[in-house]
Amino acid sequence: MAIRTVATTPYDDQKPGTSGLRKKTRIFAERPHYVENFVQAVLDVMGEVRGATFVLGGDGRHFADEALRRTLAVLAGNRVGRVIVGARGLFSTPAVSCVIRRRRARGGFLLTASHNPGGPDGDFGIKVNVANGGPAPESLTRRIHARSRELRRYHVADLPPDLDLARLGEVRLEATVVEVVDPVADYADMLEGLFDFAAIRRLFAGGFRMAFDALHGVTGPYARHILEERLGAPAGTVRRGDPRPDFGGLHPDPNLTWCRGLVQEVVAEGRLDFAAACDGDGDRNMILGRGIFVSPCDSLAVLADRADDAPGYRGRVRGVARSMPTSRALDRVAQAHRFAFFETPTGWKFFGDLLDAGLIQLCGEESFGTGSDHVREKDGLWAVLFWLQLLAASGESVAAILHRHWQRYGRDWFSRHDYERLDPEAAAGLLADLRGRLAALEGTVWHGARLVQAEDFAYRDPLSGEEVAHQGLRFRFDDDSRITLRLSGTGTEGATLRLYLERYGREGLMRDVGEVLAPVAARARALCEIERRFGRRGPDVVT
Numbered sequence: 037m038a039i040r041t042v043a044t045t046p047y048d049d050q051k052p053g054t055s056g057l058r059k060k061t062r063i064f065a066e067r068p069h070y071v072e073n074f075v076q077a078v079l080d081v082m083g084e085v086r087g088a089t090f091v092l093g094g095d096g097r098h099f100a101d102e103a104l105r106r107t108l109a110v111l112a113g114n115r116v117g118r119v120i121v122g123a124r125g126l127f128s129t130p131a132v133s134c135v136i137r138r139r140r141a142r143g144g145f146l147l148t149a150s151h152n153p154g155g156p157d158g159d160f161g162i163k164v165n166v167a168n169g170g171p172a173p174e175s176l177t178r179r180i181h182a183r184s185r186e187l188r189r190y191h192v193a194d195l196p197p198d199l200d201l202a203r204l205g206e207v208r209l210e211a212t213v214v215e216v217v218d219p220v221a222d223y224a225d226m227l228e229g230l231f232d233f234a235a236i237r238r239l240f241a242g243g244f245r246m247a248f249d250a251l252h253g254v255t256g257p258y259a260r261h262i263l264e265e266r267l268g269a270p271a272g273t274v275r276r277g278d279p280r281p282d283f284g285g286l287h288p289d290p291n292l293t294w295c296r297g298l299v300q301e302v303v304a305e306g307r308l309d310f311a312a313a314c315d316g317d318g319d320r321n322m323i324l325g326r327g328i329f330v331s332p333c334d335s336l337a338v339l340a341d342r343a344d345d346a347p348g349y350r351g352r353v354r355g356v357a358r359s360m361p362t363s364r365a366l367d368r369v370a371q372a373h374r375f376a377f378f379e380t381p382t383g384w385k386f387f388g389d390l391l392d393a394g395l396i397q398l399c400g401e402e403s404f405g406t407g408s409d410h411v412r413e414k415d416g417l418w419a420v421l422f423w424l425q426l427l428a429a430s431g432e433s434v435a436a437i438l439h440r441h442w443q444r445y446g447r448d449w450f451s452r453h454d455y456e457r458l459d460p461e462a463a464a465g466l467l468a469d470l471r472g473r474l475a476a477l478e479g480t481v482w483h484g485a486r487l488v489q490a491e492d493f494a495y496r497d498p499l500s501g502e503e504v505a506h507q508g509l510r511f512r513f514d515d516d517s518r519i520t521l522r523l524s525g526t527g528t529e530g531a532t533l534r535l536y537l538e539r540y541g542r543e544g545l546m547r548d549v550g551e552v553l554a555p556v557a558a559r560a561r562a563l564c565e566i567e568r569r570f571g572r573r574g575p576d577v578v579t
């Protein structure tokens with residue numbers, strides 16, 4: 037096997053977004069050296085990588101096999117010491133985070149566009165993780181982008197054509213050992229150490245009925261092993277459990293829009309005790325109970341409130357965090373339990389320092405992400421097991437747990453409205469325009485409520501001192517409602533405007549979220565002049 041240095045021309049669009057580089061699959065597949073350039077740019081800014089260990093895998097989407105071999109060739113070309121690859125190229129995002137930490141790796145490459153659809157006309161992506169197991173922080177992604185714009189060469193090793201990435205074991209390629217591992221084992225052991233598996237086994241043995249929808253993403257093999265084999269859930273509990281390159285034509289995004297069938301079965305028809313779904317790469321989760329949808333904001337608040345029910349967290353939670361647009365349900369729990377509380381910009385990378393320093397143990401986001409200090413990624417199956425733990429420990433239903441929570445703390449009705457494929461200039465214009473009028477907007481009245489505070493969210497990491505500005509605009513009204521807006525950093529076509537709507541109340545706790553938030557949604561549309569600016573009458577996706 038030879039190592040070669042290949043001359044290349046740089047691209048100027050390899051700017052990582054909210055989580056990694058995410059583009060249309062055909063951009064990765066058709067542009068010469070596109071994958072190699074990006075991987076080399078990452079390695080160049082990581083310092084000395086010779087001899088270091090990296091973890092590599094993904095959700096198995098279209099083009100992942102090809103990208104995996106090309107990434108591996110660049111890693112070996114840079115003489116890294118070891119690459120730990122998930123068998124058949126599969127590795128969930130939280131499992132990679134787990135393995136980076138357990139094996140003291142320098143970092144990892146995740147070949148996934150997360151919840152975005154896959155296939156030749158879908159999306160592809162490369163997430164980059166660092167030594168703490170978490171996504172590359174802003175300071176690093178800025179340097180990666182700068183490096184990618186000046187890159188003139190990359191190093192690459194010729195891989196043997198018969199290299200079999202399905203067979204467990206080690207192969208030496210010059211200076212690099214390629215170690216193909218079972219992607220499930222370490223991760224499943226880790227979860228078994230956090231939760232009372234015996235209690236959850238008893239729950240299933242007692243006839244408890246659940247469904248887990250893997251949406252043909254990477255979590256199928258994990259869920260089958262953990263739920264059906266280790267915990268004794270009946271065979272067939274895991275649905276759509278075989279990872280497919282095009283996710284069976286589905287959108288692998290666990291939310292009310294893309295899991296309509298499951299929501300109908302469990303929430304509307306009440307045919308199961310519990311159901312959950314995860315996204316393509318396994319870091320997101322959706323939780324459903326008989327007759328009830330648990331909003332990700334409420335899920336986070338309930339887990340924080342009842343953390344003592346799980347052996348891995350008993351007496352151990354001292355601090356919690358949520359992203360800025362996530363509802364304030366967590367704030368109320370933090371106050372009652374006297375937890376330290378942090379509010380960060382959107383993006384899991386902003387939790388990393390807080391988790392590393394032990395300032396927080398649990399954190400989450402409205403975008404169906406919940407997690408803890410067990411890894412440095414949000415973790416879909418972890419959240420599912422945490423809920424199973426609560427159900428097993430309390431003997432209550434999901435609905436009873438949630439109702440009791442609202443009775444104690446009041447309810448934060450929350451919904452997100454996404455306007456997709458907007459003209460990027462018009463979308464940026466909206467934010468710039470509102471940003472310029474924030475002070476003038478304070479005191480104005482919109483659909484019966486007075487706007488009491490308008491701000492442009494900025495964040496200073498309390499540990500690194502790193503600062504980020506313009507993370508979203510936030511409007512607070514005198515009826516205890518909030519509207520937050522920002523542009524997505526994970527879309528691949530035009531701009532996606534996210535409107536986050538919420539309202540707090542202690543009365544009529546069972547009222548429907550759509551009904552409670554209707555005036556807030558109307559206010560948001562008026563404030564943003566959605567119809568005039570974009571010619572749209574309503575959102576594309578409501579979650």
Ligand code: G16
Pocket residue numbers: 054055149150151315319320382383384385401403405523524525526527534
């Ligand atoms: C990523 C990030 C999350 C973020 C989400 C949505 O999730 O890891 O922290 O909340 O994107 O970001 P945006 O609103 O910018 O689209 P994932 O699951 O796509 O990696």
